[in-house]
Amino acid sequence: MKTCTQCATGFEILAKDQAFYGKMNVPEPNLCPTCRSIHRLSFRNEWSLYHRKSNLSGKQMITMYAPENPYVIYDQDEWWSDQWDPLKYGRDFDFNRPFFEQFAELQKVVPRMSLNVIGNENSTYTNYALRNKDSYLIYTADFCESSCYGRVSMRGAKNCFDFDFVDRSEFCYECVDVYDSYQCFYSQDCHNSSNLWFCKNMKSSKNCLFSCNQINKEYLIFNQPVSPEEFEEKKNQVLGSYATLKIALKKAQEFFLKNPVKENENLQCENTTGNYLSQCRNTYDAYDSSQLEDCRYVSYLYNCKDCYDWDFVGNKSELCYQVLSSAYQLQRCIGVMNSWDVNTDLFYCDLMLGSKSCFGSIGLRKKEYCTFNKQY
Ligand SMILES: [Zn+2]
Known part of the structure; x- marks a missing residue:
């Protein structure tokens, strides 16, 4: 201890x-x-967006940094352009002063992108978002299409509105923790299912209304079998007006309370502690994560091995420690944040893309052997 x-x-x-x-x-x-x-x-601001002018062009933009924030912020297109060179901010490390004091100084001068986004198409108002298309106000969302007002979809939602934790699913509305599903509404903790309404904890089921804790079932209302005609009639009745819908939501909650609840929402896990985990092994104190092996103290992480203290996102990464908001093939990275697309051997770096063997550096793209943004 x-x-x-x-x-x-x-x-x-x-x-x-x-x-x-x-x-x-x-x-x-x-x-x-x-x-x-x-x-x-404390270094992650996902949803609070502000108006602010670009420090490069003065262009008005939407950004995750408040106007009074001391960082230098560039508009997306400006940040990705050749109009500036991150190595220009390179400096020597002063061995007589603490590292973090000097790193904080560098953070205040190297330009940052207005929002943490990469490769989005027609999806302006998003943050911590990668390769989304025609989407609006989605956060911590990658590979989504035509989806709005949602949070946490790391492997893509299509035509989904008003969601939290909906992945690889299509045409879902008002759902929480719904995966690999199609046309689910007002439902929670459902997998591989379709046409569910006001349901909870359903697996491989379809055409159910007000039901919970079922596997491989269809045409149920309050967990009781009904004919397809009865199901359609009741469904249309419930959706008749906003008033009937509000009553339905209340009825569903009352029904769920009468039924047992699983001790956790872990699926196909071995030797694991935490919640909302799937396909994890030898992993402890992990939450909302999947495909992890030998990890601990992590959240919102997937497809990682041998990683500790990492919040958000992972994917094909190994041997990392103290990482935040970073994704896709990170190897041996310590104290890294906002870094994407194949980074190796980074130590105390911020906003790095496709770089390796760097220390105390910020905003570098495809660089190696840099310390405090100075090329060695
Ligand atoms: Zn403490």
Whole structure:
């Protein structure tokens, strides 16, 4: 057991944790997992967008940085253009001053993109969003199409509105934690299903209304079998007006309360603790994540191996520690945030794309051997 130097709470360091810290060549943490998570997430602003002028052109833009924020912010097109060179901000590291003081100074001068987005098409008002098309006001969303007012869809939603945690699904509305599904409405915790209305915890089911905890079922109302005609009639009755819809939502909640609830929402997991996990192995204290192996203290992460202390997003990444809002093939990265598209051996870097072997650097694209944005 260790005691957190910030909140004085005790926390454990297991033999497997020690093995990970040893493999990463980092000291054991002095802060508890919660304080570490608070530190990381304090650098993430997902949904609060502001009006602000570009520091390069003066162009009015929508940005995740408040006008009083001291960073230098460029409009998307300007940031991606050749109008500026991140190496121009390169400087020597002063061994007589603390690292983080100097890193914070560099963060204040290297231009940042107005929103953390890459390759979106006709999807302007999004943040932490990658390769979406014709979408609007979606956050932490990648590969979505024609979807609006949603949050957390890391492998794509199509024609989905008003959602949280909806992935690989189409034509869903007012759904939470719905995966691989089609035409689901006002439903939660459903997988591989279609035409569900006011349902909860359904797997491989279709044409159900007010039902929960079912696998491989169809034509149910309140978990009771009905004919297709009865199902259609009742459904149309419920959707007759906003008043009947409001009553239906209340009825569904009352019905769910009368039924047992699973201790967690983990699926196909082995030797794992946390919640809303799927296909994870030897992974602990993980949430809203999938396809993880030997990971701990992570959230919103998928397809990673040997990673600790990482919130948001992962994908084909390995041996990373203290990472935030970074995705796609990160290898051996420590203390990295806002970095995408194949990064290797980065240490304390921010906003890096396709780079390797860099230390204390910011906003570099396809660079290697840089320290404090200076090329070596
Ligand atoms: Zn603490």
